[in-house]
Amino acid sequence: MERAILYFPDFFTGKTLFPWSELLAEQFPIRRAHINDIGAIYEVIRENPMEVLPRSYQDILRNFDRFVVYDDGDIKGVISFQVMPVFDIDNPDFAVEIVSFSVRRIFQGKGIGKALLAHMVDMVSEMEPHRIIVLTFYPDFFRKHGFTETSKEKLYQKIYQGCLNCTKYRSPLTCPEVAMEMVLRR
């Protein structure tokens, strides 16, 4: 099983001998969400309504343990995941989707998103899914972090879950979000 650390080498030594998230944890105030972070998570998601699907307070509460936050005294960024359904139980394709990835506007472009994504990829990789997927308006950001473009048709699982509740586009296939994946095992 390839681990995500293979995609995130240590830039100083070029080695990939320890989990990237451990390095990040030392350098960045990133941690699992606490139950009393829910209000802050709710607000950070709401700051980017064009790109991030809004989530209700109750939805975040039910899933707070899937969130990782950047907290240096204030929560400036959040990221989460959800597990995609499996349709062929005898030949399962386990996919985990990055969701609710949002950095407060005035703090964007300062490395918070990069650190949160690396931490989440490392965390999800330990669950040993076949792939990590994301739907995004910023494919270049994810490309830099080991994701490659894939077809939306391949992500019908996602389309049925998230896109059904989106009111922005009539068809998920006309939505400009780009489908991306990081394949961890086949």
Ligand SMILES: CC(C)(COP(=O)(O)OP(=O)(O)OC[C@H]1O[C@@H](n2cnc3c(N)ncnc32)[C@H](O)[C@@H]1OP(=O)(O)O)[C@@H](O)C(=O)NCCC(=O)NCCS
């Ligand atoms: C996408 C997002 C999570 C990235 O977080 P971020 O903290 O802004 O990203 P980083 O600072 O780690 O920047 C990563 C790269 O993008 C560039 N970048 C991102 N936002 C930028 C901005 N507002 N201004 C300038 N550069 C920016 C950085 O220069 C950096 O490039 P580099 O790797 O060559 O240095 C954040 O911009 C955001 O919340 N966007 C709105 C919501 C969204 O689109 N979420 C993703 C849904 S899939």
